[in-house]
Amino acid sequence: MDIEIICTGDEVLTGKIVNANFSYITQKLEDYGLPVSRGATVGDDRGELMRAFLEAGSRAEFVIVNGGLGPTVDDLSQEMAAKAAGVELELREEWVERMRRHFARRGRTMTDNNKKQAMLPVGAEILDNPIGTACGFAVAIGKARFFFTPGVPREMYRMLEEQIIPRILERTGSQGVIVLKRFHSYGIGESHADAMLKGLEDLAPDGSLKLGFRAHYPQLETKLTVRAASEAEARAMLAPAEARVRERIGNFVLCEDEQTLEGVIQQMMVRQQATLTVVEDFTGGQIAARLTGQEGAEQFFDRGAVCLTRHQKQQLFGLDRALVEQGNGLPLAATLAEKARKVGGSTHGLAVLVSLEPASDTGTQNGTVFIALATSKGTVTREARLAGIRNWVRLGAIEMGLDSVRRHLQGLPLEERTDFEQTRSVAR
Amino acid sequence: MDIEIICTGDEVLTGKIVNANFSYITQKLEDYGLPVSRGATVGDDRGELMRAFLEAGSRAEFVIVNGGLGPTVDDLSQEMAAKAAGVELELREEWVERMRRHFARRGRTMTDNNKKQAMLPVGAEILDNPIGTACGFAVAIGKARFFFTPGVPREMYRMLEEQIIPRILERTGSQGVIVLKRFHSYGIGESHADAMLKGLEDLAPDGSLKLGFRAHYPQLETKLTVRAASEAEARAMLAPAEARVRERIGNFVLCEDEQTLEGVIQQMMVRQQATLTVVEDFTGGQIAARLTGQEGAEQFFDRGAVCLTRHQKQQLFGLDRALVEQGNGLPLAATLAEKARKVGGSTHGLAVLVSLEPASDTGTQNGTVFIALATSKGTVTREARLAGIRNWVRLGAIEMGLDSVRRHLQGLPLEERTDFEQTRSVAR
Numbered sequence: 001m002d003i004e005i006i007c008t009g010d011e012v013l014t015g016k017i018v019n020a021n022f023s024y025i026t027q028k029l030e031d032y033g034l035p036v037s038r039g040a041t042v043g044d045d046r047g048e049l050m051r052a053f054l055e056a057g058s059r060a061e062f063v064i065v066n067g068g069l070g071p072t073v074d075d076l077s078q079e080m081a082a083k084a085a086g087v088e089l090e091l092r093e094e095w096v097e098r099m100r101r102h103f104a105r106r107g108r109t110m111t112d113n114n115k116k117q118a119m120l121p122v123g124a125e126i127l128d129n130p131i132g133t134a135c136g137f138a139v140a141i142g143k144a145r146f147f148f149t150p151g152v153p154r155e156m157y158r159m160l161e162e163q164i165i166p167r168i169l170e171r172t173g174s175q176g177v178i179v180l181k182r183f184h185s186y187g188i189g190e191s192h193a194d195a196m197l198k199g200l201e202d203l204a205p206d207g208s209l210k211l212g213f214r215a216h217y218p219q220l221e222t223k224l225t226v227r228a229a230s231e232a233e234a235r236a237m238l239a240p241a242e243a244r245v246r247e248r249i250g251n252f253v254l255c256e257d258e259q260t261l262e263g264v265i266q267q268m269m270v271r272q273q274a275t276l277t278v279v280e281d282f283t284g285g286q287i288a289a290r291l292t293g294q295e296g297a298e299q300f301f302d303r304g305a306v307c308l309t310r311h312q313k314q315q316l317f318g319l320d321r322a323l324v325e326q327g328n329g330l331p332l333a334a335t336l337a338e339k340a341r342k343v344g345g346s347t348h349g350l351a352v353l354v355s356l357e358p359a360s361d362t363g364t365q366n367g368t369v370f371i372a373l374a375t376s377k378g379t380v381t382r383e384a385r386l387a388g389i390r391n392w393v394r395l396g397a398i399e400m401g402l403d404s405v406r407r408h409l410q411g412l413p414l415e416e417r418t419d420f421e422q423t424r425s426v427a428r
Numbered sequence: 429m430d431i432e433i434i435c436t437g438d439e440v441l442t443g444k445i446v447n448a449n450f451s452y453i454t455q456k457l458e459d460y461g462l463p464v465s466r467g468a469t470v471g472d473d474r475g476e477l478m479r480a481f482l483e484a485g486s487r488a489e490f491v492i493v494n495g496g497l498g499p500t501v502d503d504l505s506q507e508m509a510a511k512a513a514g515v516e517l518e519l520r521e522e523w524v525e526r527m528r529r530h531f532a533r534r535g536r537t538m539t540d541n542n543k544k545q546a547m548l549p550v551g552a553e554i555l556d557n558p559i560g561t562a563c564g565f566a567v568a569i570g571k572a573r574f575f576f577t578p579g580v581p582r583e584m585y586r587m588l589e590e591q592i593i594p595r596i597l598e599r600t601g602s603q604g605v606i607v608l609k610r611f612h613s614y615g616i617g618e619s620h621a622d623a624m625l626k627g628l629e630d631l632a633p634d635g636s637l638k639l640g641f642r643a644h645y646p647q648l649e650t651k652l653t654v655r656a657a658s659e660a661e662a663r664a665m666l667a668p669a670e671a672r673v674r675e676r677i678g679n680f681v682l683c684e685d686e687q688t689l690e691g692v693i694q695q696m697m698v699r700q701q702a703t704l705t706v707v708e709d710f711t712g713g714q715i716a717a718r719l720t721g722q723e724g725a726e727q728f729f730d731r732g733a734v735c736l737t738r739h740q741k742q743q744l745f746g747l748d749r750a751l752v753e754q755g756n757g758l759p760l761a762a763t764l765a766e767k768a769r770k771v772g773g774s775t776h777g778l779a780v781l782v783s784l785e786p787a788s789d790t791g792t793q794n795g796t797v798f799i800a801l802a803t804s805k806g807t808v809t810r811e812a813r814l815a816g817i818r819n820w821v822r823l824g825a826i827e828m829g830l831d832s833v834r835r836h837l838q839g840l841p842l843e844e845r846t847d848f849e850q851t852r853s854v855a856r
Contacts, residue, residue, distance in 0.1 A: 005469075012451075013454060013464060013466075013467065014454055014455060014458050014463070014464070015450070015451030015452065015453070015454040015455030015456075015458065016451075016455070016642055017451070018446060018447075018448050018451045019446075019447060019450065019451065020446050022443070022447065022469070023440075023443030023444075023445070023446045023447065024443065025443070026441060026442055026443040027442060027443030027444070028443075030442050030443065035442070036441060036442070037470075037471070037473075037476060038441075038468065038469065038470050038471075038476060038480070039441065039467075039468065039469030039470075040466065040467065040468050040469070041433075041450065041466065041467030041468070041469075042465075042466050042467075043465070043466075045465075048465060048466060052466070055483075106790065214444050215444075278734075282720075283717075284716055284717045284719075284720030284721060284725070284732075285713030285714065285715070285716030285717035285720060285732050285734070286713065286717045287713070288712055288713030288716075288734045289711075289712045289713035289714045289717055291712075292710075292712030292713060292734065292736060293712060293822075295818075297712070297736060298736040298737050301734075301736055302735075302736075302737075302740055303733070303734060303735055303740050303744070304712075304713050304732070304733065304734030304735075305731070305732065305733055305734075306706075306713070306716045306720065306729075306731060306732030306733075307730075307731055307732075308720060308725060308726040308729055308730075309726050309730075312730055312731050312772070315772075315773070316731070344740070344743075345743070362534060390723075394721075
């Protein structure tokens with residue numbers, strides 16, 4: 001089966017916006033076992049659109065077109081779809097009515113130029129857009145079935161999931177459902193995770209279970225996809241595979257599916273009536289920013305402090321000058337975590353300190369991160385030497401700092417060697 | 429002139445990575461007055477690559493191919509370039525030698541699979557890659573000149589700028605040079621800036637001056653491009669246009685060209701031997717994180733504090749309870765800024781507080797930001813009601829907080845109405 005994607009719009013073609021819609025669509029299709037063979041990007045230009053539609057229509061079985069369904073003169077998708085399909089445009093009253101209700105609900109009146117959005121090629125099948133005025137539609141061009149989608153990301157997401165993928169699966173005779181399970185981990189590289197999960201696909205010998213990865217440093221996403229006759233059957237097939245993932249890389253799993261690491265920390269802390277005060281240096285407020293980004297963060301996040309210099313660290317809690325003069329290390333991190341806990345009136349105090357090494361001539365700049373987490377039961381610590389460029393060390397220290405809180409709340413050891421660490425003896 | 433871009437690689441085609449290289453290339457070409465007519469994305473597949481090369485070669489004058497020059501078996505660009513051009517591959521000893529030196533400088537030995545990177549179509553012109561082992565090259569396929577570039581972004585950036593764009597400009601007979609001037613502003617929307625700069629292109633009546641915009645909320649980039657016989661002539665033509673931009677939107681300009689807002693603040697503070705302590709609530713550490721992200725931040729950034737609740741704000745500096753109980757406002761912001769300055773031992777104290785309103789049923793969640801900047805000469809404040817969704821209010825508050833520091837250091841008024849504000853009477 002050949003599926004192609006055509007993204008339209010001068011904004012995308014000229015690079016004014018990065019085309020994240022393309023990677024969203026192709027990835028989502030991959031998740032359903034529908035590989036894309038080719039993508040094209042064309043501007044708001046009648047000739048280029050026509051050529052792109054006819055070429056894709058001569059090659060592919062399915063084509064997804066994104067963008068160009070708006071009310072303005074440079075939105076040309078319906079017009080060129082009709083031309084390429086060799087039919088006229090017609091006004092679809094049912095969509096005019098939909099738009100009228102859409103505007104009425106928001107206390108606004110529909111303007112005449114919106115009617116353009118209800119002009120579809122004769123015979124087109126409407127693809128519902130429950131959250132916008134752009135009308136999706138499907139039409140045949142050449143030997144391909146074309147699906148036209150809005151450029152607004154959240155409208156496209158729903159149309160793809162609810163309208164288009166089911167139609168493609170039905171037309172390709174794919175039986176049943178596909179269920180996707182995702183694990184987000186920190187500390188294991190993609191090839192290492194692949195090796196640790198070797199043989200996992202054999203848990204479903206008929207090839208209906210697929211294992212995939214998506215690395216976005218410092219996190220790795222491990223994806224399991226199963227195809228089955230029903231959702232219940234799919235879940236049953238997934239169960240042993242999920243158990244295997246948890247058994248092999250479980251300690252490194254931060255969260256699953258739509259969850260985030262900071263969301264999991266918030267959830268656990270609120271449940272345990274725990275609260276947190278954070279002290280950080282080189283990470284510069286990013287640990288606090290991650291933890292405070294979600295609604296309800298004030299329920300567990302007490303206070304954050306950022307200090308870059310020894311002097312400021314000493315002043316912050318009136319520390320013993322001799323301790324601070326030793327520089328960053330586990331003793332200073334532990335003291336800061338304990339003081340933070342006390343001063344913030346929190347159940348937990350976290351300190352994350354980084355000592356950067358001088359940059360090498362290849363641009364790498366390793367750093368050592370010192371983490372301490374203080375509670376009423378004592379203080380646990382972790383030290384690791386992170387390799388990479390300056391910003392990678394920063395990202396790694398943020399993630400490891402947050403992950404230490406997750407590990408502690410889940411009763412796991414803080415110290416567990418990651419793939420991003422170097423031992424000191426390997427150092428230049 | 430027709431220019432096409434072909435991005436290759438399964439990682440891009442399957443959406444494992446977002447294709448930011450495409451938007452970089454097309455935008456850079458636009459800056460030089462070289463519009464791209466079409467983009468294609470194909471995987472690591474011989475058949476698809478061949479088809480894409482032949483099709484583009486039959487249509488375009490220039491084609492830029494990105495990716496597929498690596499040492500592994502799925503890197504197919506040289507092989508398919510040779511096939512499409514109808515020539516053999518040959519080993520280019522000069523590039524083998526380059527790679528050998530590259531590895532030697534890093535104390536490593538070149539492995540045999542790297543030799544694949546020196547196999548180019550017979551007759552290909554080498555495009556230098558001074559910072560990597562992937563060898564760029566140019567070759568004719570059909571009626572088009574093809575330029576093959578590495579997928580590693582920074583290697584591609586340099587090759588595009590230093591090797592490819594000059595060749596395209598030369599072959600298109602474009603005389604002279606193109607110079608680009610960029611202004612980064614906060615507070616003016618794209619259409620408003622466009623209206624304020626109306627007539628600017630007429631400063632060069634021969635059409636050699638172009639005005640463009642790129643909005644990435646909350647910042648707007650205003651771009652001036654001139655084409656002239658020499659760099660000196662281009663600069664002379666730019667001068668009155670730059671003066672016009674500064675005259676019309678100057679107060680809103682954060683920085684120019686490669687500068688960042690936080691970089692400008694750091695530069696000014698270090699020069700004035702000024703130092704800063706920051707207190708923030710809803711922005712959650714993001715203001716501190718922006719200010720501490722660059723090398724040398726410890727020269728001016730003293731301390732950051734994040735407090736979400738009234739209780740924590742009261743405790744932080746032992747404030748008067750009655751003041752805190754009034755909630756966020758300019759009085760509390762001013763007091764926090766003054767205390768921050770004192771406690772951090774800084775010349776400047778900044779407080780940025782946000783009061784969020786309940787979310788509306790359309791998902792918007794406006795918020796009011798209260799900013800205070802304290803110095804030895806007194807305290808200045810700014811209040812603004814920002815419209816949008818939760819995260820937009822957060823981004824706007826961060827930017828306005830940082831911009832208030834920039835404005836004060838530059839002797840500008842803090843209060844100047846932006847396009848992102850709502851007055852209270854317009855509410856809902």
